[in-house]
Amino acid sequence: MxxxxxxxxxxxxxxxxxxxxxxxxxxxxxxxxxxxxxxxxxxxxxxxxxxxxxxxxxxxxxxxxxxxxxxxxxxxxxxxxxxxxxxxxxxxxxxxxxxxxxxxxxxxxxxxxxxxxxxxxxxxxxxxxxxxxxxxxxxxxxxxxxxxxxxxxxxxxxxxxxxxxxxxxxxxxxxxxxxxxxxxxxxxxxxxxxxxxxxxxxxxxxxxxxxxxxxxxxxxxxxxxxxxxxxxxxxxxxxxxxxxxxxxxxxxxxxxxxxxxxxxxxxxxxxxxxxxxxxxxxxxxxxxxxxxxxxxxxxxxxxxxxxxxxxxxxxxxxxxxxxxxxxxxxxxxxxxxxxxxxxxxxxxxxxxxxxxxxxxxxxxxxxxxxxxxxxxxxxxxxxxxxxxxxxxREPARTAAAGYRIDEDAEVARAHRSRDIRSASRRRFRQGFYKLVHGRSDEQIERHFGPAAQRVFFAGMARAFDPSAAAGFTGELEFCLTRVVWTLEIGKSRAHAHPGPAEDPALTLTVATADFLRILAGDANPASLLMDGRLELRGDHELAPRLSEMFGGPSPY
Amino acid sequence: MxxxxxxxxxxxxxxxxxxxxxxxxxxxxxxxxxxxxxxxxxxxxxxxxxxxxxxxxxxxxxxxxxxxxxxxxxxxxxxxxxxxxxxxxxxxxxxxxxxxxxxxxxxxxxxxxxxxxxxxxxxxxxxxxxxxxxxxxxxxxxxxxxxxxxxxxxxxxxxxxxxxxxxxxxxxxxxxxxxxxxxxxxxxxxxxxxxxxxxxxxxxxxxxxxxxxxxxxxxxxxxxxxxxxxxxxxxxxxxxxxxxxxxxxxxxxxxxxxxxxxxxxxxxxxxxxxxxxxxxxxxxxxxxxxxxxxxxxxxxxxxxxxxxxxxxxxxxxxxxxxxxxxxxxxxxxxxxxxxxxxxxxxxxxxxxxxxxxxxxxxxxxxxxxxxxxxxxxxxxxxxxxxxxxxxxREPARTAAAGYRIDEDAEVARAHRSRDIRSASRRRFRQGFYKLVHGRSDEQIERHFGPAAQRVFFAGMARAFDPSAAAGFTGELEFCLTRVVWTLEIGKSRAHAHPGPAEDPALTLTVATADFLRILAGDANPASLLMDGRLELRGDHELAPRLSEMFGGPSPY
Known part of the structure; x- marks a missing residue:
């Protein structure tokens, strides 16, 4: 001690x-x-x-x-x-x-x-x-x-x-x-x-x-x-x-x-x-x-x-x-x-x-x-x-000799990467938000065909943060309108596939339009839950961590 | 001591x-x-x-x-x-x-x-x-x-x-x-x-x-x-x-x-x-x-x-x-x-x-x-x-009571101002550079009519940094193709007007196209000087400070 x-x-x-x-x-x-x-x-x-x-x-x-x-x-x-x-x-x-x-x-x-x-x-x-x-x-x-x-x-x-x-x-x-x-x-x-x-x-x-x-x-x-x-x-x-x-x-x-x-x-x-x-x-x-x-x-x-x-x-x-x-x-x-x-x-x-x-x-x-x-x-x-x-752990790197300090190029690179980051974030947020905001369920769901589904769920799997999962491994099932997707959570990465889970730890049932509204920041999951538009089955304690697990806001 | x-x-x-x-x-x-x-x-x-x-x-x-x-x-x-x-x-x-x-x-x-x-x-x-x-x-x-x-x-x-x-x-x-x-x-x-x-x-x-x-x-x-x-x-x-x-x-x-x-x-x-x-x-x-x-x-x-x-x-x-x-x-x-x-x-x-x-x-x-x-x-x-x-000196401010720390709004404001800054800088630089890069003198000069001239010289005057002028006051004369502009430098601000100077401390003679290329970062004043495309008359020591005086790069 x-x-x-x-x-x-x-x-x-x-x-x-x-x-x-x-x-x-x-x-x-x-x-x-x-x-x-x-x-x-x-x-x-x-x-x-x-x-x-x-x-x-x-x-x-x-x-x-x-x-x-x-x-x-x-x-x-x-x-x-x-x-x-x-x-x-x-x-x-x-x-x-x-x-x-x-x-x-x-x-x-x-x-x-x-x-x-x-x-x-x-x-x-x-x-x-x-x-x-x-x-x-x-x-x-x-x-x-x-x-x-x-x-x-x-x-x-x-x-x-x-x-x-x-x-x-x-x-x-x-x-x-x-x-x-x-x-x-x-x-x-x-x-x-x-x-x-x-x-x-x-x-x-x-x-x-x-x-x-x-x-x-x-x-x-x-x-x-x-x-x-x-x-x-x-x-x-x-x-x-x-x-x-x-x-x-x-x-x-x-x-x-x-x-x-x-x-x-x-x-x-x-x-x-x-x-x-x-x-x-x-x-x-x-x-x-x-x-x-x-x-x-x-x-x-x-x-x-x-x-x-x-x-x-x-x-x-x-x-x-x-x-x-x-x-x-x-x-x-x-x-x-x-x-x-x-x-x-x-x-x-x-x-x-x-x-x-x-x-x-x-x-x-x-x-x-x-x-x-x-x-x-x-x-x-x-x-x-x-x-x-x-x-x-990835080892320390040995930089190749021959680098030369180049103020102009280095400063330009720093600013370029800042510009690109903020621009792409802005574009994504704005684009997605515009896609759903003020639209009817039908209008939103029309955009969410099989190709868009693959992109979205693959994106969630890629954004998976094992540290936020806090050791959880298992299946998360998303029952949307007329379609079911599953995310398999492993120790260090997640994998998405269409279709139901074998043994889901948590199943979310929600209309596709509402699901996309949540992702775009246009709807609050807590409100949807209270309105009965979002249903949870399984380990309820997992739900508050979902956002964080996939790169969303952390509650702490 | x-x-x-x-x-x-x-x-x-x-x-x-x-x-x-x-x-x-x-x-x-x-x-x-x-x-x-x-x-x-x-x-x-x-x-x-x-x-x-x-x-x-x-x-x-x-x-x-x-x-x-x-x-x-x-x-x-x-x-x-x-x-x-x-x-x-x-x-x-x-x-x-x-x-x-x-x-x-x-x-x-x-x-x-x-x-x-x-x-x-x-x-x-x-x-x-x-x-x-x-x-x-x-x-x-x-x-x-x-x-x-x-x-x-x-x-x-x-x-x-x-x-x-x-x-x-x-x-x-x-x-x-x-x-x-x-x-x-x-x-x-x-x-x-x-x-x-x-x-x-x-x-x-x-x-x-x-x-x-x-x-x-x-x-x-x-x-x-x-x-x-x-x-x-x-x-x-x-x-x-x-x-x-x-x-x-x-x-x-x-x-x-x-x-x-x-x-x-x-x-x-x-x-x-x-x-x-x-x-x-x-x-x-x-x-x-x-x-x-x-x-x-x-x-x-x-x-x-x-x-x-x-x-x-x-x-x-x-x-x-x-x-x-x-x-x-x-x-x-x-x-x-x-x-x-x-x-x-x-x-x-x-x-x-x-x-x-x-x-x-x-x-x-x-x-x-x-x-x-x-x-x-x-x-x-x-x-x-x-x-x-x-x-x-502007005095210390007394903030009004009743402000409430609001993380979401404050963070959003910080990011919004970063985004806007970088986007507007990028737009200006890119736009201006595109306007002149790879264009012929005629093409460039066609854009530089009286309205554009006013905007540019007023912008230079606005960007004037008295600290970089190091106490200099007087007139700077710009003899461009078919047009002359003068910047009057006072202690704390500069003023632009069309026409020749009364008693210029420094006169720059340069083709309009080259002048705009300098401003857009598409031409180097030192090279133009050596090629005889830029001429200086008057106090030569002022020239290296010009860029800095109008918000350009400082040599130190």
Whole structure:
């Protein structure tokens, strides 16, 4: 078991002069303590525009500063947002490598897709694009670390000519990779990509155990095709923490922070309206916490047992004995790391420092004995599977000598590919939408003869994204007007054929015209379902994932 | 006079294991010394893909680290590349503010346009766009510092909805602004924008004096419309340095570094071909240095006088007495800061450390007495002009309350504006090019009747960029086939009218068809000039700037 410290840099309103300065300076003092008492990881998030919830928008700078206040602790990005509209992939590779140089090889490279509306809307990232952008960017960035020179890139979202991206990281082939996870599906996704799972949702030990088992099963299977040039087999969970020998004092000092964290998370990741610069999340928290299940009184009444249910979120707010017990439960199910959030909501600097010292004295020593040996044994056990997995990853490329930097041609190519992309997307969307919008069922269906059917279903099969299928394999059956089509979903690809399925996991019955309206964005499947114009038979849970599986919008 | 230390993080080939690590760790040690002995500024560049010349691609991380190794020295970005394809403006505002927080308000925010082919081609930035992108981005970024919330942006290159960009910098309204300058025109540009001029070319004291006079004249005039919400009246020059009591030792230790710096600069900013990952700049330097005027022998032969001509580049490589004398010459002409480059080429860490200590002991004390008083007097002297200049800047906006983050609408808007921009640019270029390409003179001229003429010349006048005109005002006359047009260039705008000029500064005589071919990118003015198809009368030096003045490609 390894222990981390996790920073959002929260700052509830009202904001006074100098509070952000205090926030950052205090955090650096805390990090110095954590390093001294034996914490293994410091994680800093990258969030943008999430007032009160996270003022950690440039973690590369904070971690750079932390590198000179610490000696041993690892410095983790938890996470870097990979959509190219937020961070250019070369800029990411450069800052990770530079941080690795100033910290003498202590970087962990956590990655994510970005997912709050404030961030996606702020940077103009389509929710439907972000998964693909993550996959595209991680491939490019890890190549920038190992290819000398990076042989260039031409994808829908990234165009870059050959360049030697400098500097290179200290750790070879590159710092350990992680990905932000919040659900079982994303943990599986991490395993398929051979990278650490940084779970940011508060999960009970028993559920965490199921995730861990599945993670390691997939990681050791043929499903694992590493996203990087090294595999990082680790599962980490996050918990709020405040420690004191007296339980009531621990709760008094830490519970508002833990609750505000969860409340503000829900605020930014749910449908709550937000007026930038004006919405006061702290006031909303005060007036609604009880209704949302964040009752201070209830926690105090139930003291004595730690409960990490989000509903009555308490996490590791308690005595050393309670926290030792809680950590043991996570350890027992195979969780590799727990990262603790102490700096949250109104939690006080001096209480955080006290808790860190107490954790180092009273909790940490219970988990260090034999840790190196256990880690070594784990590495040995996984070595053959990791070797096999790495053989499945496309290798680093060796660019042919003789390339010459040619600014005019390179710039023209970058702009041409942008122009073509946007033009073809626009044409397709507009064309298809025009074809169905305002037309009668008969008019639409007239266009959907056998040739058009083949094109559409083949297109869906081609657009299939195994990561969105979350391990599902089987048949999806589409009963349209006078015609039935089946999509066979395999592990990594899908195949379309006309005719009924043998054993459909899910059957959708819908008029051809409505089916095409859904695809063109002219009808909402939920509305059709409610109107009885769309019928589902079989595994209903598959339905909400369909759009995403075939390149449509993701619900998360 | 203030003193700075300037870092490119150079690393000549061949590269051994661990050399980049050493480079960065040594630099942090050096910075600690510089802070202790009394240097005022640490500057770190942002360069991408410039192998050997600069491995400083993520200065935000290095400066973050340096913030915790130092107490007083200011931390300067020298410079941040502002084209949005390199760095999103919000990401820049965030990292500048975060650096200001971890350093307790010690940031100087240097900016630039990016200008090597390796960088512009690597990020797909058009040379013709970068000046406008600088102006656009600096306006947006400084507003992100002061507007709460930032009221949003919609320009050709930046689309962003209202957001509160966090955190805010410690220094109010924001850290001092600078811009990279390499020529007299860009120094004037800095003055017009009310920001510090970071001159990166090696300039003799006497020339520097002319620049300084012009800079302060413009800064105090009505031409100055500040780019930020504060004015930073400062001119800084850069010099290579190596110090030793024995002159021959100083030269021996420092001259290769100084020469390599200049040679590699010319390599990346000139037409020299570069094969990423393969071209060995250090070897090219060794074989060509003498031919390029970087002769070690000549410097030794001419020892005794410091000469900062680029041709025999020596800068501040010498004894304390020599450097004191050199600094006095810059001080006498009103230069505010000299930044010294010690880490360059093969210069050794221990020699750099020795030089820094010696500078602190033997040079610096000669320039500190009365410095605070002089700075205060300067501030007082400039205060009325600065106040007047700030009144000319468009003020910070106050966004109306009631905005609601709306991901779908915001993302759609961002993509729509991208699509429209690229489509309209493409249409214009393609349409115009098609109109002239492969056509005879007669065919082209048939399209250029009086109506088309008005449109074209009015368009040129509208596209006029005063910053590219570098202070020129006067008439430009275009003698085409059977028709003459004149562009009157004023301080801030241009006006077109048919007919001859009264007193043209420059007259271009060219066939209408060739003129249109130039505008459409179908003919090269230099070739036409050589073929005698384009004639220039008047101030020939204006000609190379014409393209840039009307929104065409810049030569720098």
């Amino acid at each position: 390894r222990f981390g410290l996790f920073y959002e840099h929260q700052l509830p309103r009202p904001w006074g002069d100098g509070q952000e300065l205090r926030l950052y300076q205090d955090a650096l003092d805390q990090v110095e303590i954590a390093d001294r008492v034996g914490f293994d990881y410091l994680w800093a998030v990258e969030h943008h525009f999430l007032e009160e919830y996270s003022h950690s928008s440039a973690p590369e700078v904070f971690l750079g500063a932390a590198s000179q206040r610490t000696k041993r602790i690892r410095l983790g990005h938890g996470i870097v947002q990979l959509p190219p509209a937020v961070n250019h992939p070369a800029r990411i590779a450069e800052r990770i490598a530079t941080l690795d140089l100033v910290s003498n090889g202590r970087v962990d490279f956590g990655t994510g897709e970005s997912s709050s509306s404030a961030e996606l809307g702020g940077f103009g990232v389509r929710r439907t694009d972000k998964r693909a952008q993550w996959q595209d960017a991680i491939d490019a960035i890890t190549r920038m670390f190992v290819e000398e020179p990076f042989a260039g890139w031409l994808s829908r979202d990234i165009t870059m000519p050959p360049r030697n991206v400098l500097p290179k990281p200290v750790q070879k082939p590159h710092p350990p990779l992680w990905v932000a996870c919040s659900r079982r599906e994303t943990i599986q996704f991490a395993a398929r990509n051979g990278i650490g799972a940084l779970s940011f949702s508060f999960v009970e030990p028993e559920d965490a155990g199921k995730w861990v088992d599945e993670y390691y099963r997939i990681l050791a299977s043929e499903e694992c095709v590493p996203a990087g040039f090294a595999v990082n087999p680790n599962v980490s969970v996050v918990l709020p923490m405040m420690l004191h020998e007296d339980e009531a004092t621990a709760i008094d000092r830490g519970i508002d922070g833990a609750h505000f964290f969860a409340f503000a998370l829900a605020h930014y990741y749910g449908p709550t309206p937000h007026d930038p610069g004006r919405t006061n999340v702290w006031e909303e928290f005060l007036s609604r916490r009880a209704a949302r299940g964040f009752s201070r009184e209830q926690i105090i009444a139930n003291a004595g047992t730690l409960n990490v249910n989000v509903g009555s979120l308490r996490g590791a707010v308690g005595t050393p004995a309670q926290v030792i017990d809680l950590v043991r439960r996570y350890e027992a199910v195979g969780v590799d790391q727990i990262s603790f959030v102490l700096q949250s909501g109104p939690n006080k600097h001096e209480h955080i420092c006290e808790s860190l010292e107490l954790f180092g004295e009273a909790v940490l020593p219970h988990f260090t004995e034999g840790r190196e040996e256990r880690d070594a044994a784990k590495a040995e056990r996984l070595a053959p599977a990791i070797e096999a997995a790495l053989a499945r | 203030r003193f700075g230390l300037f870092y490119e993080h150079q690393l000549p080939r061949p590269w051994g294991d661990g050399q980049e690590l050493r480079l960065y760790q040594d630099a942090l040690d050096q910075v600690e010394i510089a802070d202790r002995v009394g240097f005022d500024y640490l500057w770190a560049v942002e360069h991408h893909f410039l192998e050997e010349y600069s491995h400083s691609s993520a200065p935000e991380v290095f400066l973050g680290a340096a913030s915790q190794r130092t107490k007083r020295i200011r931390l300067g970005h020298g410079i941040v590349q502002l084209p949005p394809a390199v760095n999103h403006p919000a990401r820049i505002a965030e990292r500048i503010a975060t650096l200001d927080l971890v350093s307790n308000g010690r940031v100087d925010f240097g900016t630039g346009e990016s200008s090597s082919s390796a960088e512009l081609g690597g990020f797909g930035v058009r040379r013709t766009d970068k000046r406008a992108q600088w102006q656009d981005a600096i306006d947006a970024i400084t507003r992100m510092f002061v507007e709460e919330p930032f009221a949003g942006w919609l320009s050709r290159d930046i689309t962003m909805p209202p957001r509160n960009v966090l955190p805010k910098p410690v220094q109010k309204p924001h850290p001092p602004l600078w811009v990279a300058c390499s020529r007299r025109e860009t120094i004037q540009f800095a003055a017009r924008n009310g920001i510090g001029a970071l001159s990166f070319s090696f300039v003799e004291p006497e020339d520097a004096g002319k620049w300084v006079d012009e800079y302060y004249r413009i800064l105090a005039s009505e031409e100055c419309v500040p780019a930020g919400f504060a004015v930073n009246p400062n001119v800084s020059v850069v010099l290579p340095m190596m110090l030793h009591e024995d002159e021959a030792t100083a030269i021996d230790r420092g001259i290769d570094g100084a020469h390599f710096f200049a040679f590699a600069l010319a390599h990346y900013y000139g037409p020299t071909p570069h094969d990423p990952g393969r071209t060995n700049v250090w070897e090219e330097f060794l074989s060509r240095r003498a031919a390029r005027g970087f002769s070690r022998e000549q410097i030794i032969a001419n020892a005794g006088t410091l000469n900062v001509n680029v041709g025999s580049l020596r800068g501040a490589v010498g004894t304390p007495a020599q450097v004191i004398d050199l600094v006095r010459r810059y001080e006498a002409v009103g230069v505010d800061q000299i930044s010294f480059v010690l880490q360059s080429g093969p210069n050794k860490h221990e020699h750099i450390c020795e030089s820094l200590e010696l500078f602190g002991e033997a040079v610096l004390p000669h320039f500190t007495e009365g410095r605070e008083e002089r700075d205060a007097a300067k501030a007082e002297r400039l205060a009325p002009a600065i106040e007047a200049a700030l009144a000319r």
